[in-house]
Amino acid sequence: MLRPRARRIRCHGAVRRQRPRRHPHHAARDLHRLQRRGRQRRHGDRPVAHAHPRRGGRTARHAGLARGCHAVSTPPAPNRLAVDVSASRGGFTIEVALGVDAGETLAVLGPNGSGKSTLLAIIAGHLAPTAGTVRLGGRTLAARRDDGRVDELPVERRRVALLGQEALLFPHLTALENIAFGPRATGMRAADARRDALGMLERFGLAEFAGRRPRELSGGQQQRVAIARALASRPDALLLDEPFASLDVQTAAEMRRVIAEQPSARPIPTLLVTHDPIDAIMLADRAAILQAGRIVQEGPTAEVLGHPATPFAAALAGVNLASGIGTADGSVEVIGPSGARLVLRGAAGAVEPGARASAVFSPGAVHAARADDGPPAASAPPVPNRWAGTVTSLQSAPGGVRIVTAEHPGLAVDVPSAAAVSLGLVADARLAFAIAGSDVSVRAID
Numbered sequence: 355m356l357r358p359r360a361r362r363i364r365c366h367g368a369v370r371r372q373r374p375r376r377h378p379h380h381a382a383r384d385l386h387r388l389q390r391r392g393r394q395r396r397h398g399d400r401p402v403a404h405a406h407p408r409r410g411g412r413t414a415r416h417a418g419l420a421r422g423c424h425a426v427s428t429p430p431a432p433n434r435l436a437v438d439v440s441a442s443r444g445g446f447t448i449e450v451a452l453g454v455d456a457g458e459t460l461a462v463l464g465p466n467g468s469g470k471s472t473l474l475a476i477i478a479g480h481l482a483p484t485a486g487t488v489r490l491g492g493r494t495l496a497a498r499r500d501d502g503r504v505d506e507l508p509v510e511r512r513r514v515a516l517l518g519q520e521a522l523l524f525p526h527l528t529a530l531e532n533i534a535f536g537p538r539a540t541g542m543r544a545a546d547a548r549r550d551a552l553g554m555l556e557r558f559g560l561a562e563f564a565g566r567r568p569r570e571l572s573g574g575q576q577q578r579v580a581i582a583r584a585l586a587s588r589p590d591a592l593l594l595d596e597p598f599a600s601l602d603v604q605t606a607a608e609m610r611r612v613i614a615e616q617p618s619a620r621p622i623p624t625l626l627v628t629h630d631p632i633d634a635i636m637l638a639d640r641a642a643i644l645q646a647g648r649i650v651q652e653g654p655t656a657e658v659l660g661h662p663a664t665p666f667a668a669a670l671a672g673v674n675l676a677s678g679i680g681t682a683d684g685s686v687e688v689i690g691p692s693g694a695r696l697v698l699r700g701a702a703g704a705v706e707p708g709a710r711a712s713a714v715f716s717p718g719a720v721h722a723a724r725a726d727d728g729p730p731a732a733s734a735p736p737v738p739n740r741w742a743g744t745v746t747s748l749q750s751a752p753g754g755v756r757i758v759t760a761e762h763p764g765l766a767v768d769v770p771s772a773a774a775v776s777l778g779l780v781a782d783a784r785l786a787f788a789i790a791g792s793d794v795s796v797r798a799i800d
């Protein structure tokens with residue numbers, strides 16, 4: 355276990371170094387236990403005893419500071435979060451390397467069970483890696499040594515704030531007291547902590563609720579207090595675990611705006627785990643797709659959602675992903691399960707002949723018409739960006755109908771309701787499809 359460092363305190367005008375006592379961060383630990391309890395509630399881990407800041411926690415005075423003394427806030431330079439770890443939980447293994455710069459937000463998207471929470475648990479200190487390191491700025495949060503032992507900073511000393519779906523506020527404290535709790539735990543004077551907490555409440559549009567207890571606040575207001583509380587303790591990294599998932603659409607939008615508008619006076623890395631592409635679009639500079647414990651794609655958010663590399667990411671982004679082989683003219687030839695050929699050509703970009711490649715396009719960018727001429731001869735060369743299909747399923751889509759055909763069941767075509775009526779859509783109808791090259795993006799598969 356890493357040794358606690360001495361901290362600097364200002365005492366009657368003079369700045370001194372103070373050696374920490376054995377457990378100088380009990381209150382912060384209580385806060386982290388409470389956060390962890392929320393995750394365990396979702397994931398079925400063993401429960402942790404309920405934290406009570408007044409009984410189990412320690413205020414600045416309890417933490418060993420004399421009257422008139424307070425901790426000098428010397429936060430380490432905001433820095434990069436660098437994770438390069440593997441870990442196991444049950445039969446599941448995760449192996450991830452990623453970095454998030456200060457002031458940057460990385461969205462981690464992935465299907466259920468892909469390891470998103472496990473990744474956060476490793477960074478927050480709830481799960482030890484089986485190999486590798488977690489670094490934050492100049493500090494090592496966890497490192498597995500060659501001899502198999504792990505150097506780990508305890509959760510409460512990582513300066514990593516974790517905000518989950520549930521606000522998990524202390525029920526017996528007011529909104530203001532909840533926010534002031536973290537700074538008090540690190541030794542800030544009560545008056546300063548209250549002043550800062552009031553400032554946070556104002557920033558989050560909650561000033562009028564300062565004196566209310568969590569049960570007197572709506573879910574959205576509680577979540578706003580929770581994010582204010584997370585930031586009030588001046589963490590060096592922020593972990594957001596689907597923080598909007600339990601909120602209604604309007605409140606979630608409001609919360610996204612609040613987080614997006616965070617002033618960057620003290621930039622820190624933010625890692626946002628989400629199922630919802632809107633979170634990545636609104637909040638993240640970069641996005642990573644996690645599948646089965648591995649990052650399968652990472653890059654600028656527009657790039658990852660604009661040209662997804664996997665069917666999961668394509669479904670998330672709401673686009674069609676067609677995989678095939680590059681043709682002589684730089685298009686992508688896709689062969690359906692029954693052998694039907696489809697050539698997709700992008701207006702910009704081309705792929706190497708014979709190379710594995712993919713084409714991406716939106717279901718709504720495809721034009722559909724009645725095809726009265728029956729299926730084309732198998733030997734006929736396909737015309738780029740044109741194909742025919744027999745309808746196998748019709749589903750409702752926003753503003754219209756989603757069509758799936760037997761020839762290319764992985765590719766959806768959306769038509770507006772009026773067009774669906776005039777096409778007389780029924781199962782087994784033959785349709786002709788066309789898409790402009792400007793709406794198709796082609797790329798080689800690595």
Ligand SMILES: Nc1ncnc2c1ncn2[C@@H]1O[C@H](COP(=O)(O)OP(=O)(O)OP(=O)(O)O)[C@@H](O)[C@H]1O
Pocket residue numbers: 397398399443444445446464465466467468469470471472473
């Ligand atoms: N406490 C645990 N003990 C044993 N296995 C666990 C534990 N927590 C998670 N797992 C397993 O680890 C794998 C990854 O789970 P994890 O919760 O990290 O996925 P996730 O991507 O966050 O999923 P979700 O989107 O459903 O929250 C799953 O197979 C899960 O069953």
